[in-house]
Amino acid sequence: MEFDETIDILIARVLTEEASAEDHEEFVRWMEASEENRRYFEQVRTIFEQSARVQTEKFDAHAAWEIFRRKIMPDQTAARGKVVAFPVWKAAASLLAFAVAGVFLFRLFSIPPSNEYVAVADDAVRQDTLPDGTAIWMNSHTGIRYAFDKRTKTHTVALEGEAFFEVDKEPDAVLIVTAGETFIRDIGTSFNVKAHPDSATVVVSVIEGIVRFYTAADEGVELRAGQKGVYDRRSKTFSSDRLEQNEFAYKTRVFVFNNQTLQQVVNSLNAVYRRTIRVDRSIERCRLTVSFEDESIEEIAAVIAETLGLTVEETDGVITLSGEACTE
Amino acid sequence: MTFPPQSQPQALALGDVNAFEMVFKTYYQPLCNYAFTYLQDKDESEEVVQSVFLTAWEKRQSLEIRTALKPYLYAMVRNACLNTLKHEKVKQKHVGEVLKTDQPGHEAVSDAILSDELQKRISDALERLPDQCRLVFKMSRFEELRYAEIARQLKISVKTVENHMGKALRMMREQLSDYLVVLIIMCNLF
Numbered sequence: 001m002e003f004d005e006t007i008d009i010l011i012a013r014v015l016t017e018e019a020s021a022e023d024h025e026e027f028v029r030w031m032e033a034s035e036e037n038r039r040y041f042e043q044v045r046t047i048f049e050q051s052a053r054v055q056t057e058k059f060d061a062h063a064a065w066e067i068f069r070r071k072i073m074p075d076q077t078a079a080r081g082k083v084v085a086f087p088v089w090k091a092a093a094s095l096l097a098f099a100v101a102g103v104f105l106f107r108l109f110s111i112p113p114s115n116e117y118v119a120v121a122d123d124a125v126r127q128d129t130l131p132d133g134t135a136i137w138m139n140s141h142t143g144i145r146y147a148f149d150k151r152t153k154t155h156t157v158a159l160e161g162e163a164f165f166e167v168d169k170e171p172d173a174v175l176i177v178t179a180g181e182t183f184i185r186d187i188g189t190s191f192n193v194k195a196h197p198d199s200a201t202v203v204v205s206v207i208e209g210i211v212r213f214y215t216a217a218d219e220g221v222e223l224r225a226g227q228k229g230v231y232d233r234r235s236k237t238f239s240s241d242r243l244e245q246n247e248f249a250y251k252t253r254v255f256v257f258n259n260q261t262l263q264q265v266v267n268s269l270n271a272v273y274r275r276t277i278r279v280d281r282s283i284e285r286c287r288l289t290v291s292f293e294d295e296s297i298e299e300i301a302a303v304i305a306e307t308l309g310l311t312v313e314e315t316d317g318v319i320t321l322s323g324e325a326c327t328e
Numbered sequence: 329m330t331f332p333p334q335s336q337p338q339a340l341a342l343g344d345v346n347a348f349e350m351v352f353k354t355y356y357q358p359l360c361n362y363a364f365t366y367l368q369d370k371d372e373s374e375e376v377v378q379s380v381f382l383t384a385w386e387k388r389q390s391l392e393i394r395t396a397l398k399p400y401l402y403a404m405v406r407n408a409c410l411n412t413l414k415h416e417k418v419k420q421k422h423v424g425e426v427l428k429t430d431q432p433g434h435e436a437v438s439d440a441i442l443s444d445e446l447q448k449r450i451s452d453a454l455e456r457l458p459d460q461c462r463l464v465f466k467m468s469r470f471e472e473l474r475y476a477e478i479a480r481q482l483k484i485s486v487k488t489v490e491n492h493m494g495k496a497l498r499m500m501r502e503q504l505s506d507y508l509v510v511l512i513i514m515c516n517l518f
Contacts, residue, residue, distance in 0.1 A: 001495045002338060003499065005494060005495075006494075008494035008495065008497050008498040009490050009491065009494035009495060010494075011494070012490065012493035012494045012496075015489065015492075016468055016474075016475070016493065018475050018490075020476065037354070040469075040501075043504070043505065043508040043509075044497050044498075044501050045498050046508060047450060047453075047497065047508070048469070048497060050446055050447060050463070051454060052467050052469040053447065053448050053453045053472055054447045054450055054454070055361050055447065056362075057360070057361075057364055057373075059356060059357050059360035059361070059370075059373075059374060061352070061353045061356035061357050063351070064352075064356055064374060064377075064378065065349060065352050065353055067347075067358070067378065068378060068382070069345075069382060071378075071382060072382070072385055073345070077353050077484055118349070118350050118353040118354055119350075119354060120350045120351055121353045143346075143350035143351075144350075145346070145349070145350060158346070160346070160347060160350075175490050189440070203459065210386055252508075263503075306466060314471055
């Protein structure tokens with residue numbers, strides 16, 4: 001049986017999420033009309049979904065990166081890692097020894113490329129599972145690079161940004177997260193690392209188990225569940241503190257506010273949701289005790305407005321709360 | 329916990345080679361894949377994607393990894409592919425390559441029992457769509473652009489985009505209908 005062309009246009013709208021409320025109603029009516037319609041839709045949907053996954057060739061991102069890296073940094077050798085400054089006369093004298101050691105060091109530290117895994121979350125929170133089974137929640141603007149060294153049985157994750165790790169216990173393997181000059185060594189646990197390259201601190205928070213937080217020069221601190229460690233990049237010192245609520249709201253979307261000002265509440269929410277809430281000056285000192293569990297930003301705004309008797313307005317994707325100043 | 333107003337995560341600085349490497353390795357495969365749907369040539373696809381990344385690297389000062397990065401890379405790849413296709417020589421080769429991909433036995437990545445075969449058939453059906461219709465469909469599916477954005481970039485109306493999308497799905501279904509009937513029955517059996 002053949003259908004009117006408008007049906008294909010309607011189905012396309014539904015599948016691309018361009019459909020209006022009326023489109024949806026029309027679509028549901030059409031779907032319910034016959035078994036044949038449903039079969040037709042099922043076929044079109046299969047094509048639609050599979051079409052973006054069409055993959056006829058394999059492309060090796062690793063090999064490609066090596067080629068690319070040589071293009072942008074032609075003066076570097078193939079070995080990964082730091083370029084060591086070495087005085088010329090010394091270099092000449094110890095050329096042979098250096099070359100031998102170089103091969104050895106290269107073997108020791110290089111990580112087989114096939115073990116590497118890279119992930120980026122640019123504008124939204126992303127959940128992923130690392131090859132070792134560790135579940136990871138990456139906050140927006142975060143990148144990780146994972147590698148496993150078979151010889152030392154060490155899983156390494158280089159982190160830029162913020163991520164929450166839930167480690168899949170493997171008795172004889174070790175997980176080390178590196179963030180800037182700091183290391184976070186896990187001892188079977190769940191923890192969060194916040195290490196934005198341009199932030200003055202690296203913050204590690206432990207939900208479960210024990211974690212060692214250190215640098216090459218400083219043995220650092222041992223953190224237990226409910227604690228957080230802060231590393232000051234400038235003074236190169238560690239301190240530890242109790243965990244605060246809403247620390248991992250980006251992962252859990254669970255917020256607990258206890259008599260906090262509206263401005264503080266909104267700041268916490270804006271760090272997690274893509275759409276932002278703005279509050280008028282007059283009401284930013286209003287205090288709020290409320291909790292939210294995995295709700296949409298629109299629902300949250302509505303609840304706040306209801307609680308404090310405010311009005312909600314939306315323009316260009318920004319939600320604005322306004323109203324009368326609160327009495328202290 | 330309270331966040332001072334400026335403490336929201338900053339964008340990864342693209343200038344950092346490590347950050348760029350992450351971006352490169354994340355998008356390389358999907359971008360090559362996308363290029364391949366236009367060029368039907370593995371080496372050509374990789375060349376295009378390499379040159380797009382090179383441009384992105386050179387412009388890294390003015391680029392930010394925010395929402396704009398992914399659409400930027402995809403649009404660059406698309407334009408580079410369309411430019412490449414303009415050259416007659418490649419077009420000739422392209423015809424040859426399409427025939428080549430029809431041959432059985434080449435390695436493909438499968439994520440389900442039947443998806444190898446299905447993907448090849450979809451890929452062939454996609455190739456047979458009229459040019460503009462195929463382009464609109466690819467921009468919607470691979471680049472995940474909204475109708476309005478596709479219309480803006482191609483300088484056509486949203487209505488035309490809708491018609492192309494409807495037509496693309498219809499034509500592909502017609503080509504695949506026999507196969508899909510069997511496929512869907514089998515999927516329901518398992």
